[in-house]
Amino acid sequence: MSTEIVSVNALSKSFGPIKAINNISFTVNKGEVVGILGPNGSGKTTTLAIMLGVKHATDGSYSWFGEKGTADTNKRIGALLEVPHFYPYLSLERNLKTTALARGKGLTDIDRVLQRVGLYERRKTSFQTLSLGMKQRLAIAATMLGDPEVLVLDEPANGLDPEGIAEIRELILDEAKRGKTIIMASHILDEVEKVCSHVVILKNGKCLASGRVGALLTETPKVLVEAPEIESLINFFESNEGYTIAERTGNQLIIGIKDGSNSTALNRRLFESGITLSRLEPKRKTLEEQFLELVKKG
Amino acid sequence: MKDIKTLLKLEWEKTFWNGSFRAIIATYTLLFLMVVLIGSQVGLNINGVRVDKLFVFPHVWQTLSWIASWFNLLLGILMIVLVTSEFQFRTFRKQLIDGISRPQLLIAKGGVAVILALFVVAITLTTAITTGLLMGNAEQVSAFSGIEILLVLFIQALAYLVLGILISFSVKNTALSILSFILLFFPIEPIIRAFFSSETGAFFPMKSISDLTPMPDFFGIAAGDLIQINQQFTPEGVAINEPTISWISTITVVVYIALFSFALRAIVAKRNF
Known part of the structure; x- marks a missing residue:
């Protein structure tokens, strides 16, 4: 019995004459780990940005948990969009506190998520002193704050060293094992292949294919x-x-x-x-x- | 109510540690206190009338409100820095993702504006009471006569702050927002006003905002003192000293604050973050 987590229906977005995404539709069910694949500029981030309510679609609609996406549905999602965005002058702890306040939960969860991504020792230092990889880890920690049902990760391996990539992969797989629904956009296909159960493939803003990784991979051996x-x-x-x-x-x-x-x-x-x-x-x-x-x- | 409390907590968490916030608030406070201190203590003479007359009760209310208003522009700039830095750090986007709604983004910044305006009133009130107690009271007039100018000061500060928010959400860039804010006061609006009669011009936004806290009637106050000394000429002499509050300008500014807020709502609802 699959429960629909997100449904994207004929979503389009134009920036002037440029169609960033064009008639994209897909659904994600509970417990699936879905990879959104596509070359640079294929519309992955734009699609996620619309689904998370930060950009307005020119056309089409989307729903989360069977209802219209709103600020309240966003509270149930832990999302990282593009690069990490934090207050550079605030410590990691305080940055996560702002996230927890916005989400309305997770204030007591800050130490746990910082330990989970290996940044607990750095919790008192300001965000601007972190390396790119560490910033990425903090962003991933922020998504897990308050243990949301769904994780949306846009290029989670960005800026990470090979060890970091492996760690984050383990973390994602762990969360998936705990029944979390995960939507991850990436151009590192190897990562998607290792982690995802389903894929949505985008190019030039259009959806080329979507389905189970196994089904898309059927071919003559x-x-x-x-x-x-x-x-x-x-x-x-x-x-x-x-x-x-x-x-x-x-x-x-x-x-x-x-x-x-x-x-x-x-x-x-x-x-x-x-x-x-x-x-x-x-x-x-x-x-x-x-x-x-x-x-x-x- | 709980929502507003959480929003203000969130704003406090990020604003208090912001270096620009601390620097501008410190500058505002220092400049204000310095001007009051120097003005009241130096014993400056203008045409034989001592300036420190302006710092006794009840004139101190209008004098200090007028001085505080010089620096309200600074608060407008602070508000611009606070809002545009969220665009720069892309933290508005993050807050939306985390479950803050678009109207809540505005309510949070509006809350900061109200608190800053209250800060202006609080600092003016405490300084005025301290100064008044030290400098004494003009005879025959209640010490608290004209204290309602503090309400007008609050509205004025709020107007500057809300205008700062409006410009920030429209322009997004810090330097360009500050530039637009200053240029609007001078020379953009004065040039436009020049094409209208002075009666109509008084209803322009920048003009009505800055008209709220006029310079105290220095010579009136001085003359009032002279009249009081020569009692025989003055059956109702103290009337000259009453601070002049233009309630029409005050209402005009309240209407502008409402208009700015509606414009903000529309801009934020449409914006892609």
Whole structure:
């Protein structure tokens, strides 16, 4: 039984003659971890900014928790939009206090979230003394203040070092395990692939695709094969249905398996035909490759 | 009510630690106290009349309100700094995301304006009482006669502050907002006023705001004193000393504050943050 958390219906936003987003629709259900993907300028942040009520849509509508999005529905969401925005002269603690006051909850939660992102020791220092990565951590801490039902994270890995990225990924996965609904915009596809259950793909303000990560990733499985006698290998694939040669580089071929079998079956058939492979490696397209393909098509 | 309390708490949390806020409030207080101290103590003479006459009860109310109004422009600038810095830090956007509504953004800043205007009244009131007690009382007149000018001072300060908020939300940039604010007082409005009769001109916003706290009638006060000394000429001589409050200007300014507030509501409702 899925409960609708957010529904975006035919949302459009123009800045003068430029259509920043054009007729975007998608829904997010409770417990989903949704990645909004798209190249720079594809409308990810604009979409989120409208959903959070800071920008007005030119057309279309959105709802949160089955009702019209308002300041009150925002209180139930922990959101980070673009870069962290805090009072530079206030300490981390006081900055989070302003967030808690605005949200109407979380005043007693400040220490916990600061510990969670590893900034507790710095709680008395002013925001302006932080590094970019630390500012990002504080922004993520702010989203978790008061334990909201939904997290909206726009480029959460921005400015973080590899260790920080891994930590934030763990944190997001933890929150997802606790049943939180998470909407995250990113252009780092690897991150989305590791974390998200669903994706929405945007380009030039249009929604190219949306759905489960698994469903969007369905494609012909591919394997990389290498053999000393490359010609007989090519002959084999050309004379056997169910395979296509996708790519050839030197003694290596990338083969698409169309008949639904797998690399083990292929290895057996080749061996039975007298061809010994020196290398066999299943190739799964990364989300990145698929995304680039989709974006090119779009 | 609880909402307003929370909003003011939030404003306090971010305003109190703001360096510009502290600097401007300190400057305002120091300048005001210095002018009062110097004015009342130096024993300056103008055409043989001692200036310190202006600092005795009940003239002190109008004199100090008039002095306080010199620095109200400074408070308008403070308000501009407070509002535009939120645009600069993009913290208005953050507050909206965190669940503050657009009208609440305005109510919070309006609350700050009211508190600052009350601060002006409080500092004028305490300084006037202290000065009056030290300097004495003009004869035959109640010490508190004309104290209602403090209400007018409050309205004037509020008008400057609300105008500061309006300019900030329209312009967003700190330097340009301050420039617009100052240029509006001089020369933009005076030039426009020049095309109208002085009766009509008196209803222009900047003119009516600054007309609220006129300079005390220095020579009237001096003359009143002379008349009082020569009792035989003065059946109702003290009437000359009464501070002059233009209630028409006061109402005009209240109407302007309301208009500024409506304009702000419309601007903030439409704005993309």
